Amino acid sequence: MTYLKPSFRHPALPKNKVGFTKVDYEGAISTLCAGCGHDSISGAIVQACFELSIEPHKIAKISGIGCSSKTPTYFLNNSHGFNSVHGRMPSITTGANMANRDLIYLGISGDGDTASIGMGQFVHAMRRNLNLVYIVMNNGCYGLTKGQDSATADFGSVSKAGKSPSPFPAIDLAGLAMEMGVTFAARSFSGDKQQLIPLIKAAMSHTGFAIIDCISPCVTFNNNQGSTKSYDFVRDHIEATSELDFVPERKEITVQYEEGRTINVTLHDGSFVHLRKLAPNWDPTNRRIAMDGLQQAKNKGEIITGLIYIDPDSKCLHEILDTVKTPLNSLKEADLCPGSEALEVINAGMR
């Protein structure tokens, strides 16, 4: 079956600073189940990119395999996309990023793709602080193979496919990322665009690895009673660390908040994240406090969302490797080939 999306759009659609309408950031019509949390995340990505006024071709969207990894077809039609191999999105993105440091890399993965088959590549990309926005569409199950538990399914959670509760503890991706020394960690919920859109924008402006562990209920296989990844359960147990605004290019903040309850974190490109703290004592620039907070919430059975941690002084892989500013893929023979004279010197050294 072919899904055709009508191409007609109202001529008076608003344009962003680089002259594109929101339509220019959209993708093909989704083939996921109606009500899938993933589609909401796709919508948030479209909105965030439009609002950030990024030219669509300056973004590359890369994914692994699974329902989550199908979504790059459903947003950013004018960006190159790569639906790669199960669990291997981080390595493809590492290579792509090495080839051209000037693009924004949007990595889309799922809980199976990240927490099981892709665990190795996930943690190593984090360790290298690859400049990448890594969104996990986390539904606690393998949707595309009909609902088996994934490694992020909570202990005791019951999926539609599973008769018995999950006997294993869940892998907490945000917690793991913190343990790995990630430089940007956030958790959100596909049903909370208010929070998700500024988080995506902040992640895109962060220099380094930014993970957004986004709980995204699977309406078909894991939205039943007894599941801890259902819409109802998540809404009942969600606890935000803060409300946040992403403020590009040092705009003046006009809204004032109560003293001591706001934090501004300035990013590399001069933009900043403006946070209104909801959880007392939460400091997203302090790794130890953030990790403590995560652990406390876990003990209370709460799902902490929002910006968990950010290191505004983060150095990405290109900076660590000390590569040239020019994207490597634009260097030509003259830049790369040392020529016959240098080769004669090498030959002489072999005699």
Place this chain on the structure above:
Amino acid sequence: MKPRKVNDMVIRFANVNGTGSASANDMFAKAVFRMGIPVSPKNIFPSNIQGLPTWFEMRISEKGYLGRRAEIDLMVGVNPATLIQDIASIHPGGYLVYDSSKLHHTEHVREDIHYIGIPMMQMCMEHYDDPRQQQLFKNIVYVGALVALLNMEMEVVKNIVRELFATKEKLIPPNFKALYLGFDYAKNNYDCPIGVCVKRINKIGDKIMMEGNAAIAIGAVYGGATVMAWYPITPSTSVAKAYETYCKKLRIEPESGKKKYAFLQAEDELAAIGMVIGAAWNGARAFTATSGPGISLMSEFIGLAYFAEIPAVIVNVQRGGPSTGMPTRTQQPDILSTAYASHGDTKHMLLFPRSPAECFEMAAQAFDLADRFQTPVFIMSDLDLGMNNHLSPPLKWDDSRKYDIGKLMSAEDLEIKEFGRYLDVDGDGICYRTIPGTHPTKGAFFTRGTSRNEYAKYTENGEDYVSMVNRILKKWETAKNYVPGPEFYQKSSKSTQGIIFFGTTTDAALEAIDILKEQGIEFDSMRVRAFPFNQEVKDFIHAHEEVFVVEQNRDAQFRSLLINELELNPAKLTPVLNYDGMPITANFITQLITKKVAVS
């Protein structure tokens, strides 16, 4: 006295690994090379860092035969643990140079060989205080003794020492001292030179001596590779190491001191090939180096690159398999697993270098082929070629040479031409591609490992799929005229019998052909340099009644590839197989062939 054998011998050094013997042995080999005599050293080492037996074998041949020869004329036996077997392996009439510091046992005595005892350890104990030096200089002592015994030029050896320690000059005098300890002892106690010796000639010309792995790395630098991702595995690791070394010298932006390359040690081979594919998808020239087990791990991704049509250059420095196999011994055992790597219908371009010069050339060429055909290209080296020093023509580069980046559309192209990622516009099976970031509204497409139509849209339509995979096969046909053709060693076919070989079997095979000729059996020969096989390869086989295929694996994999791809009658191709992990020898080939010729 027997006439001396001049410039024609095999010397084997039996050492313990981790004792500094490797650099002393290299020094000796280089001295022979600098006396103008063709030499081919081979390191036979264990999968271990310290304490196990290791051998260094060197063939010296005025005629220029560089293949291994098994008959040992002179053994430097300084590893007590293997001494009995080392003595047993000496060719009758040969020599044993041994450490006479300790008394030897009666089981070490053979009536048909000569014994040359040098009190290496004893002299080192007397002349050096530091225990580490006592150990290290023992190696230099035997080099000094060999200079006397074989009538070598001491000044040549001393120059090598001077170059080696140019930055650590205070090490030069103690090294000279050790050289003379050995030299003087041999001169004073033995009739020098002995029955085998060397004499300066001029058979080297402008040739160089280097390892194939370093040559591949330099080829990658010259070929424009900017991203190298790898995971350590013997015998390929030194490709990565050399790439980084040469990049540090040749690829630093002068103004900023920053690197014009990204060198990444990956977490495993899966990630290494993923990084290569991601970089190449994004328009950089990228490569990895691995060995058989790595190819197995990379296979899923190799299939993706083949099907999604993304360039990738993969160096396979082969070693003994299967599984961990013989990780420090040589073989050519990955021909089939590489040619058809991954699930589904796949086949890949393979290049078979025989020398460092060809390693360099083929490495640079591999990037052109990968870009032109948008597919993985493999350089099929092996441990022997990769990790041993080989006498080779110098590396050559034509400064007017331009990289062939293939069919890559620019923003300007996109303004005037229709773009469909998998449209066969030119009818050669090769489509136009774009890289991310090219144009704000044109040329973006979705790369995927699933079936798709000509405009890169997902499809499960059988017709679309069939036309897609058939078009990829058309590309394969086109490639036959781009890959390096075979090399022939006769002006025209003269014989009804032919020999086919490739890569590191070449040296031994060419020597075998000379030996067989002396015995009155004439062969035509062909060295295959690439897969896919072109028409010339097919014609050679059809022009001969019987063809021997020489290779270094158990299952005659190259023969199978020929039979499968060229639809040949298997009875026509006779396998000649060596797979004990040691480089194949001419005698092995001639013995097998004469036996088979006699039977038929």
